[in-house]
Amino acid sequence: MLIINCPYCGARPEVEFRHAGEAHVARPAGTESLTDEEVVDRLYFRSNPKGMTVERWRHVHGCGRFFNAVRDTVSDFFVTTYKTGEPKPDLEALKAGAAK
Amino acid sequence: MQPFSAFNLFRRALGGHTSWQAQWRQPSLKSEYDVVIIGAGGHGLATAYYLAKEHGVRNVAVIERGWLGGGNTGRNTTIIRSNYLFDESAALYDHAVKLWEGLSQGINYNVMYSARGVLMLAHTVHDVQSAQRHIHANRLNGVDNEWLSPEECREFCPPLNIAKNIRYPVMGGALQRRGGTARHDAVAWGFARAADALGVDIIQNCEVTAIRRNAAGAVEAVETTKGTVRTKKVGVVTAGHTSVVMGMAGVRMPLESFPLQALVSEPVKPAFPCVVMSNTIHAYISQSDKGEMVIGAGTDVYPSYSQRGALHIAEHTLDAICELFPMFRRMRMLRNWGGIVDVTPDRSPILSKTPVPGLYVNCGWGTGGFKATPGSGNVFAHTIARDEPHPINAPFSLDRFRDGFLIDEAAAAAVAH
Incomplete structure (x- = not known):
């Protein structure tokens, strides 16, 4: 069970969310x-990457809003989440940060 | 190759079974092959086997990152059936079922194909209508499929609960009697042994790191962790990792990779005579010859390469299994695991040439590729050997997405995606 950090509501269990495709x-x-x-x-x-992916999620059983997330598709670790409309983060910088 | 036969078994038993040879060689990688197949799962090995057997292409390498049959071939729930809705799919999957029927004799290896019948349950009025539409479509295509009432379902599968007041009552079922199961590992081993005997090199523990193209754009070599291999033809048969491998040749794919999980119970005496599947509640179950109940769940809801499924997905499936088969309520589960399945937008596979000359791809089998293993290898070998698709896999091209000729089995496959 994943814990996903909705940028509007905070950390909530995976079952409250719906995946909504590549961002x-x-x-x-x-x-x-x-x-x-x-x-x-x-x-x-689709790019369907093995590693860092940028994708949309929707907090359907919460605020109902869409947001974006950066996730590692090998470990399912959520590197960051951010509000829709905010710019795509620099994945190389995030990778360097995750490696530390 | 030492043939398996009753006589040979008896003869070698006299020597204490010490004189059996290894079932396949451990060849070292040569510097050049006519065809390189990437991925030694069932589909890749079957492709190599049919290339050697039916097309005389024997200078073939099957390159595998892990061990042969260690991916989805060893992780599926071994169900075989061909009751698909559309003409194209029925032709492809029924081609496979026909090959299954003679496979053990053909490759001299017991793949334990057991046509015990696949019963697909209907739980709503919509399910009933959809199942009957399938039955009629299947019959028009010469694929056996018949309607059973709830009482007939229970007669065919005695553990089934047909009470009217359960959450998903059984309103009937579609039965394909030619459907069934086979031993998944034996399929990989049998094809590996038969292909190896025809001269195919199976290179395990060798990861492909790059696909090199020449100035004209065509495939010229494959870089691996064991060295460079020159070749003019590469067949990519890497299931969940297809996007990654095709990316090495600069080709984007209409695929997303999802974890799909399955689980088995402790082994018990023979208790379950057939395969039962349910679209609506997304559960399927059969009993292996070892006695374990083999249970398949749905895919996770987000793409991932993690090879494990979420707990709540398995829980949902087990809810359904316990309700439909109350006798399994106290049964202990032994282990569960996940595989990575590559899903296409129309839920039909891709067996195709690609925009890169000399590069061929066999992927997109999604949640149901095992059943097609021999048929897939058979038509894909034809595609590679002749550089044009077999009539059966011509509709399953990569171009169908651009041209609008989707084979939309999304609602027609066994499982609700």
């Missing part, structure tokens, strides 16, 4: 001129 995947502008490859890449293709 910072922006919808490309100018949809009418996109190629098939660009559309399918956003729709279906």
Whole structure:
């Protein structure tokens, strides 16, 4: 059972949350001129990294709000969580910090 | 290869079973192969076997980071069935079931395929309608599947609780009699032994660290922890790690990797005659020949490479098992474990050429790849040997996502994803 730190409510058990996919995947502008490859890449293709991942979570059985998290997909350790709209953290710096 | 037979068993018994050879060699890695398969699980070994047997491609290496059959091949719940909804899926999975039926003889290794019947329960009106739609679709495709009333379900599987007042009452079930189980380790060992006898090199404890491409973009070599191997064709069969390995060749995949867990009970006498699965409450159960109840749970809800599932997922499954089979309520669980399954957006596998010439991928089997092992290897070997897909796996291309020809088994696979 994971403990996830909701940036709005604080630390809560995993069962209160719903995973909501990779974070910072922006919808490309100018949809009418996109190629098939660009559309399918956003729709279906994922980085699926082994190691640090940046993803969205939603505190469904709490405040109901979305937020972003950095998690290590090998250990499931949550490195940090932050509010939606805040910039993507520097993963290299976080990795260096986690290694210490 | 020393063939297994009653005569050979008797003859070697006279010598105290000391004269058996190792079942496969421990070859060292050569510097060049015609084909390199990455991943010595069931699908990878089957691919190598069929490459050598049906296509005459024998200069093949199967490179494995750990030990053969140590990934999802050794972690699944060994269920075999082909009652999928769509024509493409029915063709692929039924191709596998047909191969299962003659596999032990074909590779001279007892994989203990047991067609004991797979019963998929319906708990709601929607389940009943969906199951009957499947049955009709299956029959049109020549795949056996039949409807059983709750009483018939109980007759087929006596431990089943068909009381009307339980949380998920049984409203009937779809039974595929040709479905069943096989011994998962024996499948890996049998394919390894048969492929090795045909000249395939199985290189264990050797991790692929890079896939090198030439100026034209085509595959030219694979870097491993045991050295560089030149090759023009690479087949990636690495299940949960497919995104990682394909990333070495610069190819992004429509995959996410999730932990899927299973557990087994203490061994007991034969008590459970078939395989029972339930979409709605996400539990499946059968009894191994050792006597353990083999129970499969659902995937975790977030992608992970951790090879362990969350406790509350297993608890949810055991709730369902205890309600459907009250006689298991006091049974002790012996161990549980997780595997990493690679899930595609449409829950159908990818057996395909890729944008990189000479690079082929067999992945995306999600929560149900074991059942397809021989069929998957068979058509994937064809794809690699001829550089074009077999008619059966042509619809399972990587391009289907771009072209919109998804094979949307999301609701039709055995489990609710």
